[in-house]
Amino acid sequence: MRSTNVVVSNPSSLLNVAHSGTGTVILELQHDSNINVAISGTGQLILSGRVRGNGRLSISGTAHLDALTCPMKIVTVEMSGTGLARVYGIEGVHVTMSGVGTICYRGPLLSQVINGLGSIRECILEQTSEKPPYSSSQNNMEFSKSDMKQFNNEKIKKLECKFKQQTLSKTTIEDFSNELFFQIFDYLDGCEIYYGFMDLNKRFQQLLNSSLLLFKINFDNKFFMNICKQIMTLNKHQIFSINSCKPLSMNRFFSSFSFDSSFKQLESLVLYESQSNILIPFLNNLSYLPRLFSLTLYLLEGLTNLVDIYKIILKLSMLKYLVIITKDSNLLNSLSINIDQQFNNITHLYIKNHCSFNDILILMSYTPQLHHICYSNMNCIATNIKNISPIKLSKLKRFFLCINGIKFDTFEIFLSKIDSKIEILSFTTRYEDMTYLDANRWQSLILNKLSYLKIFDLNYYVSFQNGFENRLYHGKSNQFSSSFWIERKWICEIRKEYGGIMYLIHPYKTRWDELILDETVNFSPVMTKSTQLILNDICAKQWRNIIHVTIRHALALAEIYHLTISVEKVFFGILIPILNSLPKLCSLKLHSLSFGDPEGMNPKDNKFFFSMKPKSKITKVYLERMDTDVDCIKGKINEVPSQQICFE
Known part of the structure; x- marks a missing residue:
């Protein structure tokens, strides 16, 4: 386990911070201007202190960024991949995300754009008896901006003092409670935990073998490969997730062992394509995993028969989140229509590059529990789409599409085949059909086919x-x-x-120029x-x-x-x-x-x-x-x- 502590005090110009790799960096800031942060790979970046300006934070891969104890003015978060971010924007937070990551925020949520299966949730702090000040000039008792900012700053200082008082009484690392170590371990890769703590003493050996500790394994470092195998053998019942971002490591991974029911805590798998004769049998063993809720497959080499892949996956009754990303040329062909009424419990579906309009409709016929779908194809085709029967998806609420090469008329027919109560529709396209800018056509489509729509996002x-x-x-x-x-x-x-x-x-x-409007202005x-x-x-x-x-x-x-x-x-x-x-x-x-x-x-x-x-x-x-x-x-x-x- 590697970590680096850095202190930055009172720079008055824009601060740029970049971190990649697998290490942990702790950055203490006392900064008077704006900050740009970019973190990628599987590393972790922890920010503390305060930033008087705005923050632009970019997270990719499986990286973790924790800036909850580093309040900023307005925070803009851009996330791709499967990472985690915790942020605090005193005056607000803007969120743009793709992939299946998680963003926890504190402060007003000013905007959100989600193109994927990611989640956004508000950080709820522990209850306090302190009451925020009210603006005496407003009859409706709303907070004034200056009072609220002062209150937040004072509260942060008190929390920092409380933490320092608790830690100053500790003389060695072993004085910390088991609960605190479990919280720390939650931010670290399982192999790093094993490497850093297993041989320290008997107490840490007991902690690492405790059923309260769940490991997140990343197969992206040759140095940790033997440790990974040890965890997979001795602590398989404690593994929460397995992630590999390199196909070569997956070949070694597949050839080392197979899954069985003893992986009783395994909930998430991220796999890159291996040889077909290894991958297909491996996927067949997934049915033994009692808690496998999330599966992500990157099939970027075009070596695997996608029909065989889907036949296996669609039979996994416990699966709820499915992500399959392929090359543009690797197309799904001959997936049969669901005439046998074979269903699963998938609620979130992310499909990129390999499905035509016909394929995605057939695929959705297997997923009656579908709530959220993200479908992307830059070379989309549609043949005989009129001949496909309508599909009833009563629980589908969110639909995100990014496609090229489809006329508006075809897109209209596609939506008419989905019987649902969609509340959020995000549609991005590139095609020489100016009908996409016909407001009356959209109005008719929404009134007739999307009557439950609350959020509409068109990008043409x-x-x-x-x-x-x-x-x-x-x-x-x-x-x-x-x-x-x-x-x-x-x-x-x-x-x-x-x-x-x-x-x-x-x-x-709300735009900047509307902040000075009189409250009586008609909307x-x-x-x-x-x-x-x-x-x-x-x-x-x-x-x-x-x-x-x-x-x-x-x-x-x-x-x-x-x-x-x-x-x-x-x-x-x-x-x-x-x-x-x-x-x-x-x-x-x-x-x-x-x-x-x-x-x-x-x-x-x-x-x-x-x-x-x-x-x-x-x-x-x-x-x-x-x-x-x-x-x-x-x-x-x-x-x-x-x-x-x-x-x-």
């Missing part, structure tokens, strides 16, 4: 490749601002990404003017393309009232023609500005910019970062009258 990508000019929306504009969409609080957003445009329909989120007018354009990719030399291509396509769908430019140090000169091309614009959000001439900029363009008369009616401007004198920035921006300027 249009490429800038050949023929892009022909993919201009020609229907009636502003249809996503009708009463149907306002009542459900679903809004339109358009993003300029590298190589194309992303059109989004998603649940309404409906705000919604009708909520369409936002976000420029994530912008080049000063190509400012004409921004206006004549990106903005032209955006305005064909809807009037733009809010503009966000996330690119750092955008040239101030190009703002004038961009703003003039958006006549209904109300607010502007910028990351940072540059007043120097961009390299390669035509001098005639520069002269043209500053000879233009501003026509914009913007009333609110937000600048995230100032690299230039404040008075200079205000002087430039205030050329447009009636501005409300917000600097972070």
Whole structure:
């Protein structure tokens, strides 16, 4: 077991932290600015102290990140894989996750996007007799932001003092209770626990053999391979999960032993493809595991017959979570229709790359308990889908799809084959069919087939490749601002990404410019003017393309009232023609500005910019970062009258 302690005190600039591998790093922070954290592999990163700025945290693989005792202003968490994160955002938490990981948060949940089988839950602290202060200026007794922040900070300090008082009385590690060691072990890999503690003394030998301790085994380190085999032999009844991220280690793993009923605590398996003659018999033995609830298969070599795999897995009656990820070319063929009424108890299903629309419908016919499905295929096909009988899935609530190559008409038929009460639908696609932007078609589909829908998330990508000019929306504009969409609080957003445009329909989120609105403002007018354009990719030399291509396509769908430019140090000169091309614009959000001439900029363009008369009616401007004198920035921006300027 390896760990490293690092102390960082009072840096005033952006702090970047990266950790990969299998070790444990404990980082104590006293930080006055923003922080970016990236952790991958199977390691662990523990943050403590405090961060006065915002935090952006990225977790991948099976890594663990614990920042619950390191409060930040606003925390943005991005997770992929099967990891664990615990975070605390005083003013709020944004969550984006894929895979089957877990995020525990404290603070207001501002937004969440889940594309996978992951889970998000709020951290509930122990009850306390302390009462948070109320704002005396509000009759409804809500917390004021400053009072709440002060209360949270004081509470954290008291918890830290309490922990220090308890630990100062301990003189050696053996003075800690067994319960505390079990909590520590819960964050560590089983092989690291065995390697670090088994030979210390008799007490730790008893702890490691206790039925209260469950091991999480990772087959990704040759150094621990013998220890893994020892645990699999002597402590098999204590194994909670087995995870391998390398196919070679799985070959050794499969050839070493087979499962039996003595693995009575094993709940989760993550396996990479091995040779078919080894993998198939191994999977057959899974029926002996009484508590195998979660199974993840990465079949990325294309060596295995998927039909044989599914025939085995669909017979595992105890299984609840199933993830199967393959190469694009490894397709599921000839899975028979469920005419024998063979059912299982799978509730969460994640399928990537190998199922056509026909296959996924047949697969769902075996899973009547299905609650959550995530289906992804970048080369999707659909043949004779009309001939498939409707499937009743009365418990299906969440449906996440990411597919390419399917027309809207085919997608509509696909949904009509699923008899369910879907409450959350997230759909991402890329195809040359502008019907996906027809608000009336979506409205009809939702009213007739998705009447229980509460959350709708559409992501439609249009490429800038050949023929892009022909993919201009020609229907009636502003249809996503009708009463149907306002009542459900679903809004339109358009993003300029590298190589194309992303059109989004998603649940309404409070923007920065609405925080200063009077509480008496009616919500409906705000919604009708909520369409936002976000420029994530912008080049000063190509400012004409921004206006004549990106903005032209955006305005064909809807009037733009809010503009966000996330690119750092955008040239101030190009703002004038961009703003003039958006006549209904109300607010502007910028990351940072540059007043120097961009390299390669035509001098005639520069002269043209500053000879233009501003026509914009913007009333609110937000600048995230100032690299230039404040008075200079205000002087430039205030050329447009009636501005409300917000600097972070």
